[in-house]
Amino acid sequence: MRTAVSARAAWRPSATVLAVIITLTALSLRAPVSGVFDAMGHRLPELLVYVANFVFLGIYWNNHHHLMRAATRISSGVMWSNLALLFFLSLIPMMTEWVARDYRDAAPAATYGVVALASALAFSALTRSIVRAEARPVVARIVGRDHKGLVSQLLYAGGAALALVSPWISYSLYVAVSVMWFVPDRRFARAL
Amino acid sequence: MRTAVSARAAWRPSATVLAVIITLTALSLRAPVSGVFDAMGHRLPELLVYVANFVFLGIYWNNHHHLMRAATRISSGVMWSNLALLFFLSLIPMMTEWVARDYRDAAPAATYGVVALASALAFSALTRSIVRAEARPVVARIVGRDHKGLVSQLLYAGGAALALVSPWISYSLYVAVSVMWFVPDRRFARAL
Amino acid sequence: MRTAVSARAAWRPSATVLAVIITLTALSLRAPVSGVFDAMGHRLPELLVYVANFVFLGIYWNNHHHLMRAATRISSGVMWSNLALLFFLSLIPMMTEWVARDYRDAAPAATYGVVALASALAFSALTRSIVRAEARPVVARIVGRDHKGLVSQLLYAGGAALALVSPWISYSLYVAVSVMWFVPDRRFARAL
């Protein structure tokens, strides 16, 4: 049972939520404890983790924007998979803080993989809901088989499991996914 | 004395406020105190309370959006009942923090019911103001008798009172209301 | 030297800033220290100060929105008086926190008056800049002599000075201004 509402109006607050999540992630960056140059060294892990998460969220922002432009109908499935995506992404500021502090431990590395996997699954569900809701077959053709999404999910799942071996393996896998997605999805751009 | 202004322009900042409230609620989630897996257990109540409130706010976001689409005229009554709604919803991040910490006590459970009741009453007032401001009788017909709103208000009031018996009764009732609203309001979608 | 740019596009981020300021003000509300009902009493001053500031910012949001609808041209004067207004309003979350904690003292009460006066002066400057930038004489006619703005400024200045006698006089005057503005400005609504 699909509900045809203006896709543009319905999506706009999502972009705002993503924008606010990105900027709230910046709150995890604390000022160095003193004014000497050495004090900056202690914030280096925080800064690197922040950069990685900024890129992670920037990629979602980008792809979400492209997806949004392709969608013209919003079904209940679209609405709730979108909310689920925003929910998992809203955990990123907290995960950023946790990973930045305890990056040597397994638990934050594994949990990060679970959150990233859940976000990727929600994004896949969102893509599929849009394809189902969409009358125009062009969207289905564009999306095709979501190989890149599937690979991401496998890498995140692997990263979560391998955190018990070493968190560095996990972080390498997570960064690999971001590198893979860094170039925005050309499929939509080409076809629309 | 109604004031006809562009409903779309007037409502848009409300969506931003809702989006910011949702993401500020995420700030109530603190990173676990250490990097061991057990540290996550202590954050479980926080996480569950956050999920519940994310859904609670998501439902308002959703229904507010549908209501917004039906409204074409903004009277003073609409403006102020909308501000009242945003006011009560802006208490949710603080309530989330309080309930997450003192969920075994009666006071936060009862207060949550009062805030949720006030939000529900403001939403009802907003709906009625829009019906009154609207020239098109279609909106009044769509909204009809707001049985679901009334039941929600009774459950919230009951939850607030029964917190003195056990906060778990209250939380069950609050979750029941969310489940009841989980499916977005089809009335607007069908008629517009 | 006036610059004709799309007023709508230029103003929109201002509405976002106002929306974020309003919701950040909510961060000044801390959860009660424990789960007993008495713990809420200690937060009562905070809550009242928050309500007063929510109304204060809501009035600016409202009037700013009406002004925005009347403006079709943005000059440099409009741009910078608008930024000045947003600057002073951005001090409100901090002032809310300070007044909520030290409401019995003169300094926060007096400072609040200074910030409110500066905001009112910036809003007047903004109104005048818009009138000057506007080709249509209708705006000038609508705004007319800004008696209400002048009275507000006098009451804020009086409140700032009389804080040294008693902060309660100041707060009474500040609340009086809000009551005076509570009804949105009909002048624009009537003429546009």
Added chain:
Amino acid sequence: MRTAVSARAAWRPSATVLAVIITLTALSLRAPVSGVFDAMGHRLPELLVYVANFVFLGIYWNNHHHLMRAATRISSGVMWSNLALLFFLSLIPMMTEWVARDYRDAAPAATYGVVALASALAFSALTRSIVRAEARPVVARIVGRDHKGLVSQLLYAGGAALALVSPWISYSLYVAVSVMWFVPDRRFARAL
């Protein structure tokens, strides 16, 4: 390989990020520690640093808005230089906090110069990407040689280096850049 997407829709979230960054910067302002007037003096450096950063971000907001109006096509280069700009600007709330506390030391003064330089370089890269993506030669002609941008970059680099001599030299240079940009860029306004 350019991607023609609606520039307006793609840019809008950037304006939101900038708006949220500006208001988050306000969070660096803490309420004075007590209700006596002397307590305000201790917050004076904080307030001055906040004012300077509000103006700094306001100038970017302004110029970004003008640039946004000139752009009609978004290439990948535009997208990523824009994200880089937002990244460096998102460090400003943290830098504001650090400079406000340790303004007598070299490290925050030098780091501020580096962040400001990186932001300026990102803005230049953004301008050049837009010129390249743009079909209309008018934009290239308007932007011309970006003398003002180059001078800013040199002053920021100089400020970062001279912080080791005295942070006051750095802050003078940074303020000089803001004064230079205070008047919004007339080039776009005139030609569009």
